[in-house]
Amino acid sequence: xxxxxxxxxxxxxxxxxxxxxxxxxxxxxxxxxxxxxxxxxxxxxxxxxxxxxxxxxxxxxxxxxxxxxxxxxxxxxxxxxxxxxxxxxxxxxxxxxxxxxxxxxxxxxxxxxxxxxxxxxxxxxxxxxxxxxxxxxxxxxxxxxxxxxxxxxxxxxxxxxxxxxxxxxxxxxxxxxxxxxxxxxxxxxxxxxxxxxxxxxxxxxxxxxxxxxxxxxxxxxxxxxxxxxxxxxxxxxxxxxxxxxxxxxxxxxxxxxxxxxxxxxxxxx
Numbered sequence: 001x002x003x004x005x006x007x008x009x010x011x012x013x014x015x016x017x018x019x020x021x022x023x024x025x026x027x028x029x030x031x032x033x034x035x036x037x038x039x040x041x042x043x044x045x046x047x048x049x050x051x052x053x054x055x056x057x058x059x060x061x062x063x064x065x066x067x068x069x070x071x072x073x074x075x076x077x078x079x080x081x082x083x084x085x086x087x088x089x090x091x092x093x094x095x096x097x098x099x100x101x102x103x104x105x106x107x108x109x110x111x112x113x114x115x116x117x118x119x120x121x122x123x124x125x126x127x128x129x130x131x132x133x134x135x136x137x138x139x140x141x142x143x144x145x146x147x148x149x150x151x152x153x154x155x156x157x158x159x160x161x162x163x164x165x166x167x168x169x170x171x172x173x174x175x176x177x178x179x180x181x182x183x184x185x186x187x188x189x190x191x192x193x194x195x196x197x198x199x200x201x202x203x204x205x206x207x208x209x210x211x212x213x214x215x216x217x218x219x220x221x222x223x224x225x226x227x228x229x230x231x232x233x234x235x236x237x238x239x240x241x242x243x244x245x246x247x248x249x250x251x252x253x254x255x256x257x258x259x260x261x262x263x264x265x266x267x268x269x
Contacts, residue, residue, distance in 0.1 A: 006035040008048045009083040009100070034071065036062055037089065045084070047075045058094050079107045079216070099169070110218040111141055111211040114181070117223045119207070125187035127225065131209055133181055139213040146176035146183050147220070149194045149206035170194035172208060195227065202226045 009031045033048040034057050049071040051057055057065075065071045076082065083100045112134035120128050133141055149170040173192075176183035195203035204227060210220035 006038065006043075006045075006084060006086045008033050008035050008045070009085075032085070033074070034062065034065075035084070045076065047073055049073055076105050078105050080105050106218055107216050109139060109213070109215040111139065111213045111215075112136060113219045113221040114144065114209050114211050115221065117207075117209060117221060119223065119225050122184060122187075126190060127185045127205075128182070129176075129185070129207065129209070130182040131221075134211050134218065139215065141211050141213055143177065143179050143212045144181060144183075145174055145210050145212065145217065146185075147172040147208040147210075148175045148185060148189060148192075149196065149208075150192045151194045170196070170206070196224065199224065200226065202228070 034051050035045055035048050036043075049062065049065070051065065051071055055065065055070060060070075062071070081102060081104045083102045085097045085100045087097045088095045114131040114134055116132040118130045122128050129146060131144075150173050152169055152171045175185050175189055190205065193205045196206050197203050204224035207223045207225065208220040209223070210217045212218070
């Protein structure tokens with residue numbers, strides 16, 4: 001397997017450029033730190049490395065930079081929003097960066113992610129979601145937040161053309177906040193949903209659900225709700241067949257994802 005290069009951004013800091021483009025022409029690179037190069041598709045990240053501005057990480061490997069004391073190791077902090085991007089590397093060099101994925105590290109004592117998410121279609125074309133409270137929660141659960149992935153309509157006007165491939169095509173908006181372990185999302189809200197086609201042959205609507213206690217929100221569970229590929233959801237009728245699948249990045253065979261929230265809750269929009 002070819003190695004993968006990862007960099008991380010913390011919106012509260014400014015660091016060094018990570019490619020050949022000058023900072024004045026590529027300001028986004030000033031906020032990216034080096035995480036490492038990996039030969040697997042999963043990794044636990046606990047820290048990143050600050051690289052001097054004159055160093056182009058495409059020309060150096062991390063062990064060499066560490067041997068020459070050219071990098072500073074910085075541990076992730078709790079309750080902080082970070083962004084992560086990944087690029088594949090082979091004998092010809094580094095490929096393009098992936099879309100930036102945002103996440104928020106949890107505070108100590110925050111509740112685990114909800115489980116056993118179920119989604120059913122309502123008569124009006126909306127969706128009804130239910131879930132189980134987090135297991136092994138050390139504190140009383142005080143509420144939940146449900147987020148829906150919607151089309152990111154702001155990217156075209158705010159992002160330079162050369163950076164648009166790195167910008168996510170979706171954003172998350174909160175569609176529920178309350179104490180009950182269930183909620184309904186109406187058809188009007190689903191009309192704004194982003195249809196994800198990255199992980200299956202059928203498009204899917206994406207939800208994220210997180211629990212809250214006195215310490216704040218814990219990590220979110222991401223769920224992909226499969227749609228009928230033959231009939232676009234935005235033209236759907238009451239006869240659409242809608243299916244659900246859940247995902248988990250911690251298991252290669254399963255598709256249930258545990259995602260740390262990015263914002264006051266999971267990815268506040």
